Amino acid sequence: MASIFSRIIAGEIPCYKVAEDEHNFAFLDINPVAKGHTLVIPKHEVDYIFDLPKDEYDSLMSFAKKVAEGMKKVMPCKKIGVAVLGLEVPHAHVHLIPINKESDMNFFKGKLSLPAEEMTEIAQKIADAIK
Ligand code: AMP
Numbered sequence: 001m002a003s004i005f006s007r008i009i010a011g012e013i014p015c016y017k018v019a020e021d022e023h024n025f026a027f028l029d030i031n032p033v034a035k036g037h038t039l040v041i042p043k044h045e046v047d048y049i050f051d052l053p054k055d056e057y058d059s060l061m062s063f064a065k066k067v068a069e070g071m072k073k074v075m076p077c078k079k080i081g082v083a084v085l086g087l088e089v090p091h092a093h094v095h096l097i098p099i100n101k102e103s104d105m106n107f108f109k110g111k112l113s114l115p116a117e118e119m120t121e122i123a124q125k126i127a128d129a130i131k
Contacts, residue, residue, distance in 0.1 A: 003091035006045045016123035019070070019130050023056060024063040026096075028123050031111040033097060034104050036075035036122055040064040040094040049084050049092040064094045070130035071096060075122075081105045 007013045009025050016028035018038055029037040042060045046052050052060065068080040077098035083105060084094055099105055114122075 003045050003089060005039075005041050005089060005091040005093065006043075009041070009043055016119045018123050018126045019063075019067055021063055023059045026063070026067045028119055029095065031113065033107060033109070033111055034077075034099065035112065035114065035118075036071055036077075036098045036126065038067060038071060038096045038126065040067055040096060042092055046092050047086070047090040049086065049094070052092060060092070060094065064096060067126070067130060068096050070126050071098060073129040074125045083107075 002010070004013060008015045008027060018026040018028065020026070023043055024040060025043060026038055026040045029039050040060065040063060042052060042056055044052070044056055049057070049060075064082070068082070071080050075098040078100050081097040081099040081104065082094060083097065084092075085107065086092060097105060103109070
């Protein structure tokens with residue numbers, strides 16, 4: 001069965017889309033640890049990121065760099081933090097998180113639940129900054 005992220009790519013499940021290219025897709029995490037928390041995923045459904053063929057891994061990371069550069073322009077932060085966990089959803093994904101301090105990368109603290117209008121606005125702002 002297709003992963004929830006493959007279903008998002010297929011348009012079967014809604015998301016706050018940020019960017020897409022031939023091989024990769026980026027959208028806001030539905031329960032962000034910080035505003036602008038974005039997930040970058042390969043369209044090829046593979047559970048464990050390091051099982052991706054090298055060319056697809058390189059493509060994913062180059063795409064993540066492009067997305068992170070856009071995020072940095074419009075989300076007030078010191079840096080864009082990068083994390084790969086993958087224990088919840090079995091479809092490789094890179095977390096990109098605007099951070100000002102180490103604790104902003106804390107996945108165990110309470111996650112944010114932002115109104116749909118704000119999520120739409122953030123996704124659009126990042127999307128525009130990537131173009
Ligand atoms: P992990 O697999 O541990 O890296 O965590 C999966 C991440 O995916 C969590 O941060 C979830 O909030 C996020 N997530 C799960 N379902 C969705 C969804 N439908 N849309 C956006 N983000 C999601």
